[in-house]
Amino acid sequence: MSWLTQGQVPLEAYLVVSGLLFLIGVVGVLVRRNAIVIFMCIELMLNAANLAIVAFADQLQQTDGQVFVFFVMAVAAAEVGIGLALIVNVFRARQTVYVDEVNLLKG
Amino acid sequence: MYDFVYLLYLIPLLPLLGLALNLAFGGRWGHRGVSLVACGSVAAAFIVAAGAALGLATLPEGERRIVQHLWTWFTAGSFHAEVSILFDPLSAVMCLVVTFVGFLIHLYSTGYMHGDAGYRRYFIYLNLFTFSMLTLVLADNFLFMFVGWEGVGLCSYLLIGFWYERHSAADAAKKAFIVNRIGDFGFLLGMFLIVATLGTLDYGEVFRLAPVKWAAGGGIATAVALLLFLGATGKSAQIPLYVWLPDAMEGPTPVSALIHAATMVTAGVYMVARSHVLYELAPVALGVVAVVGALTAIFAATIGLVQTDIKRVLAYSTVSQLGYMFLACGVGAYTAGIFHLVTHAFFKALLFLGAGSVIHALSGEQDLRRMGGLKKHLPWTHGTMLVACLAIAGIPPFAGFFSKDAILAAAFESRWPWLYAVGLVTAGLTAFYMFRLLYLTFYGQERLTHEAKHHLHESPRSMVGPLAVLAAFSALVGFLDLPIVPGGDQFGAFLAPVFADLGPVREMATHAATAVIPGAGAAAAHEAHEAHTPVGLEIALMLVSVIAAVAGILVARALYLRKPGAAESLATRFQRAYRALLHKYWVDELYQAIVVRPLERVSQWLWRVFDVQVIDGVVDGTGGFVVLGGTLLRLFQNGYVGTYAFFLVVGVVLVLLGLGGR
Numbered sequence: 001m002s003w004l005t006q007g008q009v010p011l012e013a014y015l016v017v018s019g020l021l022f023l024i025g026v027v028g029v030l031v032r033r034n035a036i037v038i039f040m041c042i043e044l045m046l047n048a049a050n051l052a053i054v055a056f057a058d059q060l061q062q063t064d065g066q067v068f069v070f071f072v073m074a075v076a077a078a079e080v081g082i083g084l085a086l087i088v089n090v091f092r093a094r095q096t097v098y099v100d101e102v103n104l105l106k107g
Numbered sequence: 108m109y110d111f112v113y114l115l116y117l118i119p120l121l122p123l124l125g126l127a128l129n130l131a132f133g134g135r136w137g138h139r140g141v142s143l144v145a146c147g148s149v150a151a152a153f154i155v156a157a158g159a160a161l162g163l164a165t166l167p168e169g170e171r172r173i174v175q176h177l178w179t180w181f182t183a184g185s186f187h188a189e190v191s192i193l194f195d196p197l198s199a200v201m202c203l204v205v206t207f208v209g210f211l212i213h214l215y216s217t218g219y220m221h222g223d224a225g226y227r228r229y230f231i232y233l234n235l236f237t238f239s240m241l242t243l244v245l246a247d248n249f250l251f252m253f254v255g256w257e258g259v260g261l262c263s264y265l266l267i268g269f270w271y272e273r274h275s276a277a278d279a280a281k282k283a284f285i286v287n288r289i290g291d292f293g294f295l296l297g298m299f300l301i302v303a304t305l306g307t308l309d310y311g312e313v314f315r316l317a318p319v320k321w322a323a324g325g326g327i328a329t330a331v332a333l334l335l336f337l338g339a340t341g342k343s344a345q346i347p348l349y350v351w352l353p354d355a356m357e358g359p360t361p362v363s364a365l366i367h368a369a370t371m372v373t374a375g376v377y378m379v380a381r382s383h384v385l386y387e388l389a390p391v392a393l394g395v396v397a398v399v400g401a402l403t404a405i406f407a408a409t410i411g412l413v414q415t416d417i418k419r420v421l422a423y424s425t426v427s428q429l430g431y432m433f434l435a436c437g438v439g440a441y442t443a444g445i446f447h448l449v450t451h452a453f454f455k456a457l458l459f460l461g462a463g464s465v466i467h468a469l470s471g472e473q474d475l476r477r478m479g480g481l482k483k484h485l486p487w488t489h490g491t492m493l494v495a496c497l498a499i500a501g502i503p504p505f506a507g508f509f510s511k512d513a514i515l516a517a518a519f520e521s522r523w524p525w526l527y528a529v530g531l532v533t534a535g536l537t538a539f540y541m542f543r544l545l546y547l548t549f550y551g552q553e554r555l556t557h558e559a560k561h562h563l564h565e566s567p568r569s570m571v572g573p574l575a576v577l578a579a580f581s582a583l584v585g586f587l588d589l590p591i592v593p594g595g596d597q598f599g600a601f602l603a604p605v606f607a608d609l610g611p612v613r614e615m616a617t618h619a620a621t622a623v624i625p626g627a628g629a630a631a632a633h634e635a636h637e638a639h640t641p642v643g644l645e646i647a648l649m650l651v652s653v654i655a656a657v658a659g660i661l662v663a664r665a666l667y668l669r670k671p672g673a674a675e676s677l678a679t680r681f682q683r684a685y686r687a688l689l690h691k692y693w694v695d696e697l698y699q700a701i702v703v704r705p706l707e708r709v710s711q712w713l714w715r716v717f718d719v720q721v722i723d724g725v726v727d728g729t730g731g732f733v734v735l736g737g738t739l740l741r742l743f744q745n746g747y748v749g750t751y752a753f754f755l756v757v758g759v760v761l762v763l764l765g766l767g768g769r
Contacts, residue, residue: 029752038748103746 014055021048035087035097039080046076109165111158115175115192118159118202119241121152126234133227142217145230149213149237153206160199164601171196171604174247174311185306193247193310197605200445201244201377204452208369209237211573215460216361218569219467229269229359236262240370244377249298249308252378256294256342259371260287266366267358279354286351290341297334300327314384314608323388323616332385332392336399339375344426345433346403350695352426356418360463363418368425368459369452376432376448380441380605387439387612397437397521401529404430406692408536412543413678413688415475417462420544424499425455427533431514434530439613440517441606442599446588447510449598453584454498454507457577458541461492464566464574465548469559475544480553484563487571489549491578496545498581500538501656508653509585516590516648531655538659546667590649591642 021044028041050069057065091097125148133141163171173194180188194202213233220229239258246252268280302308304327305316321328339345344352355367366372379386379396386393404427411423428451435444466473468485482489498505501512511534519527555563565571589595666674678685687693743754 026756030749030756033749038752099748102748106741106744106746 011055011059015052018048018052018055021045021051033098033100035090035099038099039083039087043076043080046072109162111155112162112173112194113175114155115159115173115194115245116177117155118152118206119238119245121148121155122234122237122241124148126231126238129227129231129234133231138217138221138226141227141230142213145234146210146213146217148234149206149210152237152241153203153210156199156202156206159194160203163194163196163199168604169607176247180251186302187307188250189248189309190251191247192245194245195605196602197377197380197445198244200449200602202241204449205237205240205244205370208452208456208577209240209365211576212361212365212369212456212460215364215463215570215573216359218567219361219463220359221567225269229266232262232265232269233362233365236266236366236371240374243374247310249301249310249313253294253298256338256374256378257291259366259374260284260291260342263287263355263366263371266362267355269358269362273357276357279351279357283351283355286348287341290338290348293334293337293341295338297331297338300331300334310381314382317385317388318612318615321388323618324390328385328389329391332382332389333395335378335382335385336375336392336396339378339433340399341375342378343372343375343429343433345375345399345430346406349403349407349426350698353419353422353691356416356422360418360459360466363422364456364459364463367422368455372425372429373432373448373452376429376436376444379433379436380445383436383441383606384608384612386436387609387616390616393437393439394522395437396433397518397523397526400430400433400435400437401518401526401533402430403427404434404533405529405536406430408533408540410688410691411540412536413685416473417465417475417478417544417548418459418473420475420540421455421458421462424458424537424540427537428455428499431511431530431533434526435514435517438517438521438526439609440514441609442588442602443510443513443517445602446598447507447514449587450498450506450510450581450584453577454495454505454581457491457495457574457581458499460570460574460577461488461495464488464570467566467570468563469555470562472556472559475547477554477556477559478548479551479555480549482549485549485565487565487574491574492545492549494578494582496541498585499541500660501534501652502538502660503649503653504582504585506581506583506585509588509590512649512652513588513590515652516645519648531652534652535655535659538656539663542660542663543667546663550668551671590645 025041025043025045025048028044029038032038032041050072053065053069053072057063057069087097090102094102096102125144128144128148129136129141133144136144163173174191175194176189176191178190180190182188213230216229216233220226223229236259239255239262241255243252243255243259246255264280264284267283268277270276271280298308301313305313305320307313307316317328337348341348352367352372356363358367386396407423407426407430411420411427414420414423428447432444432447432451435441435447465478465481465485465488468481468488469478472478494505498507501508503509515527515530515534518524518530521527553560588598666677690696743750
């Protein structure tokens with residue numbers, strides 16, 4: 001834990017946190033039934049990616065990564081808008097937001 | 108007159124125009140308009156043809172060969188298919204016969220077909236036929252001729268099956284079409300062989316190159332000549348492909364007269380005469396033509412002896428007479444063959460139209476056993492039929508005598524005198540069965556059914572008129588080619604330029620034959636040089652053939668006029684022979700057994716085994732595979748978002764692992 005004393009957070013630490021966040025997001029998407037929670041988990045995955053990207057940008061001393069993150073956040077915002085609207089409509093039609101109760105679209 | 112030559116293309120075009128007009132507007136014009144256009148177009152074609160023929164006659168003998176190039180059909184490599192017209196004495200004669208007899212039959216049809224529901228369709232077919240036939244005789248190469256050749260085959264099919272709601276008519280039409288396909292197959296192969304060896308199908312080129320490039324009497328020449336002759340046996344109803352013609356009598360009677368007596372069935376004779384250079388190069392093939400012709404002549408004549416359907420008697424008579432024409436070509440007497448073609452066109456068309464008039468008067472009765480005594484009811488029909496019978500029997504001075512005598516004389520001088528004997532016997536048989544028909548129809552007791560008696564009447568003027576004209580020609584056309592009389596052979600002199608190349612070609616064939624068989628060459632040379640028969644012999648031959656004809660007539664008179672029961676007692680006495688003739692030697696049954704049945708069995712096998720199991724198996728298998736794949740894949744599409752997400756993640760992980768593994 002030398003970085004605690006040296007005041008310099010190493011890249012590995014960022015990546016570990018990012019990886020953990022991403023994993024939590026993936027597991028959440030896979031195991032949770034509530035559409036809103038799944039949605040939040042997706043956001044978590046996106047932000048995990050964001051974290052990794054800014055970490056790399058800092059490491060390489062280039063601004064490309066920072067710019068990229070802004071784009072990701074803009075896309076995520078738009079996605080939230082559409083996604084929540086979808087969930088609201090699903091609820092209106094089916095009186096539920098649990099994804100295992102919404103399975104009309106099947107082969 | 109020569110100017111008409113520039114209008115040659117109009118000869119086939121006019122009937123086509125008539126057909127187009129009737130097709131487009133005939134529905135509005137009614138019977139009168141339709142018949143006016145149909146007859147008018149053929150009459151106009153006749154006028155152009157007559158003018159052009161007269162123009163041709165004004166030319167010096169060596170130049171009587173006019174080629175009018177219209178356009179190039181297609182080009183493939185060095186091969187050109189041209190649409191061009193050849194007008195020489197041979198095609199002129201054919202054109203005149205087709206348009207003149209065709210016009211008379213069109214005219215007759217306006218009366219015969221009056222009130223038929225398919226009146227317009229009938230005349231459209233008839234004009235299409237005239238167009239195709241004129242294309243056939245005017246074409247300047249084998250390929251363009253083949254277009255007409257197939258065209259007349261199609262029209263024959265359409266017109267035999269004109270009353271297609273009748274099952275027998277539809278069957279007969281199919282039979283004619285299929286049997287002709289066999290012949291056309293040979294014709295096509297012959298053409299392919301010509302293209303493969305000479306690289307062209309143009310008449311002039313082929314006949315110029317063939318003697319140079321082919322060995323006289325060699326394999327290629329023989330093969331080409333025989334294959335083309337196979338086509339001729341189909342179209343002109345010779346052994347072994349004659350079986351369709353008697354059945355073709357299911358068509359309307361004027362059609363039988365036009366297509367199945369006067370014009371289309373003579374196309375094979377025309378083709379052989381046109382390709383005489385090829386046949387002279389192949390003496391073996393020429394021999395086959397002569398033998399097949401002679402055998403067909405006597406074979407069909409014997410069947411004709413006992414048939415009871417008036418049209419069938421005439422059909423077998425046509426087969427027999429076509430045999431005569433091939434016999435003439437086979438012994439090298441092309442002019443005699445074409446002359447018989449012309450005279451036959453007149454008297455056989457007349458016979459058919461007369462028979463049509465009888466059938467018309469008797470409300471559709473065709474059985475000779477239920478006719479008799481019609482002479483007083485149908486005087487015009489009787490008179491014209493009598494002329495036709497005398498003509499076909501070969502009684503001088505009617506047309507058939509001259510043409511038949513020319514053929515018999517040529518056969519007598521050929522390598523095989525037995526051909527003459529066959530021809531002579533056939534002449535006697537011909538006279539017998541024609542007068543049997545005449546006596547059974549017009550003389551003796553009336554044996555009419557009540558229904559036939561009901562509408563008994565002489566035919567309308569539109570039908571009797573053509574009969575009278577044809578009777579005049581049947582009586583007089585023989586004088587075009589008088590034997591013995593110096594300068595009497597106008598017809599032969601007119602055709603002479605067409606066959607002018609016979610001498611040199613025969614010379615070559617003779618040399619080739621001498622090299623192989625010493626004796627044959629001498630015989631052929633003898634044949635080639637001694638074109639003129641001594642007058643005494645010629646008169647003797649004439650006397651013999653007239654005696655044969657008169658004998659035939661007298662026998663018919665004795666059996667069917669004097670003693671009405673005599674024929675039956677003869678039939679019971681020689682029952683086996685009688686049954687064989689009545690059943691046409693069981694040839695149809697034989698073909699049924701050796702060709703049709705096996706073919707049906709093969710087809711059945713192809714259907715039940717190959718089609719149902721193999722082909723359907725492949726098609727069904729494809730469908731089954733897709734269904735199975737779908738059944739498996741739909742298990743993944745269960746509608747739960749979670750499942751999709753799971754597979755997504757699994758997929759990503761696998762991809763990442765794959766990338767990492769590299």
